[in-house]
Amino acid sequence: MILGRSFYSRKSTVVSRDLIGKKLIVRKSHSGSLSGIIVETEAYGGLKDPASHAFRGETKRNKAMFGEAGFTYVYFTYGFHHCLNLVCGRIGDAQAVLLRAIEPVDGLETMRERRGRSISDLELTNGPGKLCQALGIDLSLNEVDATKKTSPIYVLEGVQDSSKRTIASSVRIGISVAQERRWRFFDSRSPYVSHRSKLNLPTR
């Protein structure tokens, strides 16, 4: 079952936690179907969150976040990397969830071609930039509707037994403000989360 508009039309903190264990699918022409189980996310709170790109209002770059829930927000950062978000909440809230890591399932060969021959399975998609490189996500996939099965990006209801997961939270990575918000969520039993060993201790 594909996750629809109502799934995303909730607070980003709730969506962020609920996305753990769901299956991300990326289908682009010529590269076949790539997929993975989401194991790590971060919530961003829009206009009221000093850590969010939306904090200072709408710009050309963050426009997607101000639109409808269930659409993608892809941005380019550090001059090198793309990051993939899914817009949440109500129109104008500018809330979003950053996808930080997945456990690769389908298309490992394609992912490895893009990431480098010698990269191990564990390091193919354990970070927001790595995940986008492996899946071939760039700005051409910004602002696409992820609630349609015809879309190049969408998310399916989890196939994993939820009893095999333990969802933990921590502070957001690479963020120096709003440290009181532990808005990074991850499966603490998964070896596919981004490796910042100290932060992977379950804090809740």
Next chain:
DNA sequence: GGGAAGATGTTCT
């Protein structure tokens, strides 16, 4: 295994 440095486009001061 872990810290520091460097790469480099977009946005903001």
Next chain:
DNA sequence: GAACATCTTCCCT
């Protein structure tokens, strides 16, 4: 001109 929702390489323990 600096900061940045990052990643890799290089060197140190």
